[in-house]
Amino acid sequence: MNIKDVAEKSGLPAKTIRYYEEIGLIRPLRQANGYRVFRDSDLHKLAFLGRARSLGFSIEDCRALMALYEDKSRASADVKGVALAQLDRIEAKIAELQAMKRTLSDLVTACAGDGRPECPILVGLAEGACC
Amino acid sequence: MNIKDVAEKSGLPAKTIRYYEEIGLIRPLRQANGYRVFRDSDLHKLAFLGRARSLGFSIEDCRALMALYEDKSRASADVKGVALAQLDRIEAKIAELQAMKRTLSDLVTACAGDGRPECPILVGLAEGACC
DNA sequence: ATAAGGTTTCCAGTCACGGGAAGGTCAAGG
DNA sequence: CCTTGACCTTCCCGTGACTGGAAACCTTAT
Incomplete structure (x- = not known):
């Protein structure tokens, strides 16, 4: 498989796949002409990476998860630890965004949103509505 | 006021304040020795910027909000438009994070998290638990 | 022979700063 | 007067995870 095929099948852009090779997440073979050639195992890894990234895991998390994925004598506790840390980050981010x-939305509600200049949003930002 | 005072009072790091000057968000005066000198109006602007940033507005949003803040003949509808767009982004991000x-958390719940190698988290990532 | 559509590498840019170096300035103390 | 220490300045590089684009090479079809 060439890069375009594997990009379509994995759902990742070709640029991203090249980047993942550059940082050592995958190691596709090379043809004589220099083209990358991807095995099924490379495609599986890319799909794995795409899903892990879509769950918000960092590249370094992905590297750790890939290592655990390939280590048949891993302890599931190690995987769970990585996942729980990510879950905590997600929950913290949700809480921050909800605040x-x-x-x-309080500011927006208070603002008439018409042609007049008076604006509670600007007043709030100027006087400390948020902290 | 020198940069350290205004950093303390605004809660922004001195680095950030210099950056905001560099990109034209503020224009402090200069002493003969080259030191920046901040007026109360600069401090107010920095506090405004800090609050806008803490609500997730981008720098370009902040630039627009500052312009509206200084334009005494603005229409509050323009401010509200910027704020509503940001509210949409926040809500979209929250929804994404909740997904x-x-x-x-489904994967984490399914994982025993013990010393054995079997791990539903890795299986889920490998086989498409998320998309 | 040429055109189209792949592929390669490399370089630069993104966003909003943060770290750190090298050097200028200022007030206090000896 | 000299030094110390706390400021201040500019400059440049690094962050994360890519994305865009240029220049050049390869393959296939016409």
């Missing part, structure tokens, strides 16, 4: 949302 | 959270 932003509350403040911002 | 991640659901998938990931």
Whole structure:
């Protein structure tokens, strides 16, 4: 398989696949002409990476998860640890965004949104509505 | 006021304040020795920027909000438009994170997290638990 | 022979800063 | 007067995870 095929099948852009090779997440073979050639195992790894990334795992998390994936004597506790840390980050981010949302929607609600210059949003930002 | 005072009062790092000057968000004066000197109006702008940033507005949003803040003949509808767009982005991000959270917490729940190698998290990532 | 559509590498840019170096300035103390 | 230490300045590089684009090579079809 050439890069375009594997890009279509994995759902990742070719650029991203090249980048993943550059940082050592995958190691496709090379043809005599220099073209990358991807085995099924490379495609599986890329699909794995795409899913892990879509769950918000960092590249370094992905590297650790890939290593665990390939280590048949791993302990599932190690995987769970990585996943729980990511879950904590997600929950913290959600909480942060919900706080932003509350403040911002209060401001938005208070603003008439018409042609007049008076604006509670600007007043809030100027005087400390959020912190 | 020198940069350190205004950093303390605004809660922004001095580096950030210099950066904001570099990109034209503020224009502090200069002393003869080259030191920046901040007026109260600069401090107010920095506080405004800090709050806008803490609500997730991009730098370009902040630039637009500052312009509206200084334009006494603005229409509050323009401010509200910027804020609503940001609110949409926040809500979209929350929804995305909640989807991640659901998938990931399902995987985490299914994983024993002990010394054995069997791991539903890795299986899920390998076989398409998320998309 | 040429055109189209692959592929390669390399370089630069993104966003909003943060780290750190090299050097200038200022006030206090000896 | 000299030094110390705390400021301040500019400059450049690095971050994360790519994305865009240029220049050049390869393959296949016409």
